[in-house]
Amino acid sequence: MNTRKKTNSSLSQIQGVVSELKKQNVNPPGGDKYISDCYGACLELIEDSHENVIDIIQYALHYRPYISPQYFVNLFFRALQYIELYEINNDSSGVHSYPVRLSTQKDWKKELVSIFEFYADDIKYILKNKNTVTTVLQRYAGPQILINMFKNSDSVTVADFGCGGNFGLPGMELEIAYEKIDDHSPEGLATSMLYPAPTINKGLAFDTEDPHKETAKEWRISCSFYPSEFSKLAKTLVLEDEVAKARKTRFTLYDLTENPVDEKGSLPRNCVDFVIISTMLYQLSPKDRESVLANAERILTSEGLIVVQDFAIKDENTSSGLDFNTAWFSKYTWSYRTFVLGEITGWKFKEALQWPNGRCRAVREGEDFQLIAETAAVAHSTS
């Protein structure tokens, strides 16, 4: 396949990507030096007008015109990490020299020149067809707090849209404890609602990628760790084995942007108390976000609640009610947020919680935290 063909991604899109690379070069996700050096090297290659890197970026933007610069840069790094782990380092000994082999910007520059020459088609394939499937159990602490706040019976039925590796609902079923969360909410109210885990009567997990496939697992591993986090891999593999023991959640392969054609299909009406959409909507175009939210509303009971968690802020001028064009990584913003939506909020997003990043080790109250707590209390007193 010759993927080197003329593409017409706009100059402003490319400038957006360059500007995001610069921002994350200074403020890399998780403060990770490897990522910072990688982006620094990439910027050097762009400045040198290195043909292969520009060709790859243009190609991907052509096929994904709606991708945000933040998401493009995120996916780009995952693609490089996949090549490192499963193409370059794929030796039978299992001893990987990634990432320590690449501890300076100079190391990365040499490596990128080689990757962009020998693995250009693999990178293009990923950037054109795949989504980031980073799966972090800790992220489900936010939805668990909201479920506990609003549940009105002992057991709940919950859907997980874009479940990735499908850890979230099985983790709740098995009552797996989250890592400690530094709680900045008034009197630690947020985390006071975290335990005990809700009893999952039935879980419905959906994704376009089947988490049980070996190829999906490789891609998930490539996505789920910053380079400096790979020491956590062994612990995560143990967790994967643990959550596989859960029995209440059924996985369905489904593109949630598609509206169901019949009533008996994968998305039955009015059957779940909560729909969790964690770190998924940012990957979609505005129109596709609307379709996913319509599907969430369809599957929800009339008193149910949608919990969206993402890098977003409330914005009623957007078609979804959320603006995803926010800075993901900054020392000053708590950019990862938990929102609720349903009949009880008048079908307007309310912001429940804020997290400094998608690793969710600290929390503080969202703009509407008090209102949400009061609404939940009123709902309980009248039920």
Ligand SMILES: C[S@@+](CC[C@H](N)C(=O)[O-])C[C@H]1O[C@@H](n2cnc3c(N)ncnc32)[C@H](O)[C@@H]1O
């Ligand atoms: C970043 S992962 C989030 C995984 C997990 N929810 C979490 O927060 O840790 C986003 C997931 O959304 C899935 N996804 C993206 N678009 C989708 C679609 N149209 N239908 C179903 N799943 C989708 C991706 O395959 C990916 O597994």
